[in-house]
Amino acid sequence: MPNRNTTLASRLREVLLDGHWIANTNYKEQLQSINWKQAIQKVDNLNTIAALTFHINYYMEGLLNVFNGGKLEISDKYSFDLPEIKTEQDWNHLVSTFLRNAETFASKVAQMEDAIFDQPFVDEKYGSYLRNIEGVIEHSYYHLGQVSIIRKMITQHQL
Template sequence: MKRTEQIANRFREVILNGVWIANTNYKDQLTSITWHQATTKIESLNTIAALTFHINYYIAGILNVFEGGALEIRDKYSFDLPPITSQKDWEELINTMWNNAQKFANSIEDMPDEDLDKIFVDKKYGTYQRNIEAMIEHSYYHLGQITLIKKMILQSKNKE
């Protein structure tokens, strides 16, 4: 198996279908909650919707580079979630994330292994492999937060 296939599969595991590392993934966690739950604020924590937007923002931004575009994303905009005011809004956000994630994984898989060692946009960002692995690690970090926030929301609902 090519390195790019292995890395693409690791990315799919955290977002779409895996259980090996965290015993869950974004799709498992997010498809079972309502827009009300996704937008519930608990103290100073980010909402599940904000964290979902945040991860998708980076997936889409890096995907744009994979597809020949510029690196246009900026950290300061990564939590600029448009209002979620309905189940339809929530489902559009997560469906956009699933679509972007699948394209992202396919783009990695289609790369020649040698491209993993190429500079990503600018030398200061390191290689393609470093950026892809950072996306995977960043996704696991926020998946843990989402899982805990979801448990807190469901526990508070059960107490009512």
């Protein structure tokens, strides 16, 4: 039976980098299949793909900071504060940062000792390490569905 660290790391890679089992897609596949104009294309009152990418990356970076011995310095109110995307280079930078953080996040989880998963994450009010890591997985799937649908709306109907 695999350890929790390898199971969680596999689940993270599944949704973020290379999986197809749950959603038949992943962030890497979705993000690399569009250009910057599509990434910032507004569909009704939905978030843009760029905003959703920034949002998930924001939380990964915040937790990575803790994994690396830093403080928890993120706040929900800033989680959609995407810098303006004006060029393909801006979009590619966001995507590459997201993918690098996704791989780093999964690798850090894979290296964790089993006992840490049951320990409080920074403060007991934030739950355990396990709850936060599973939260990243669940939150990522939630927004991956949105990214996938918005991408289809944009690319199939050229909104």
